Amino acid sequence: MTAPTALIRETFPVGPLRCNCTIVGDPVSKKAMVVDPGGNPELILARLQRHGLKVVSIVHTHAHFDHFLAAGQLKELTGATLHLHQDDRFLWDNLEMQCRMFGVPYAPVPAPDHWLTDDEELACGCGVALHTPGHTPGSMSFWFADARLLIAGDTLFHRSVGRTDLWGGDAAALKRSIRERLYTLDEEATVVTGHGSDTRLGDEMRENPFVRA
Template sequence: MTQPALIRETFPVGPLQCNCTLIGDPVSKKALVVDPGGEPEMILARLNAHGLTLVAIIHTHAHLDHFLASGRLKELTGATLHLHKDDKFLWDNLEMQCRLFGVPYQPVPDPDQWLADDEELACGCGAALHTPGHTPGSMSFWFPQDKLLIAGDTLFRRGIGRTDLWGGDFAAIQRSIRERLYVLDEEATVVTGHGPDTQLGEEMRANPFVTA
């Protein structure tokens, strides 16, 4: 029997308009939120509109614009916070990041669990992929049944994440895209960290920074 499609909604939030994505299991009604970069009450309202219960808050990386609502969302829902351990140094310096970019700091508790490469995500609907380069702990999230890839700031439409910030590595991001992302289904929709979705096959052929 074919499984029903996941519930998915992506919308920009916060001062830097980070793409926040809700992923919900249509059967259990459990949900993940990826990169809640601001506006926690709005995120919660969207979850409620879909009838979803938030169980995990997962981060593609620990830059300020991807976490600004994480603490408040955890407070409101009791959901657990997840991050790759290699970005702990960035998480520990969230207040400094906010100060540098002139963004009000909202305290965020430490992550509850460290994400691991190839780890199955809560809800059992997808997997975490370690894709370092933009940051050392950058993650992408792959949902094979729905041909959906959440790439954070690793891969953009005809672009890649910048590597001139703390811990960035241009060779590493190229390697991550070629070896971890371009081996996935070419028909996959790619949700980027900012801006419009793209299609994986199009990036494999036309991305000026990394081709397959």
């Protein structure tokens, strides 16, 4: 049996709140998804070009303003589709208000093209979407089993968890999502967080002071 070809993955901070934007690409088809383009569209495009990738979908872990700021420009420049869970629609519809509250310039963003669902296969055919509510009602994580890669957005951080004091936050739901969805995955998985450094899932299961397995 031939081993699966390794995914192309690059994560880098963008935008005023240094949100982690991640490019995930199939090295064979050269199709890619961009997760959480929170700013700096030219930088995102340059990274895609460097890897020889064509973005086909722009996917959001949730609809807080710092994770979307380059989404509209990226869609306009590439023709890629926008993806979000429908439970965060109320946040997406109020992106301008979010930006105003935090003093960040707002650039209009079109409505999502596709509403993500739990266990849905992602556009590049290499992973699945997991509904992990708590930080927001529609928070999603993205799991790439062959690559042992989990993109957790603002649900799980290095020795921390996402805040639940913003619109729609639910601390009990967040803990359930982490214990019942994320902590059931491969302990060796690399976790890409919404902000800050990567971590290892097994380490969080044993050492995260907020939620342990």
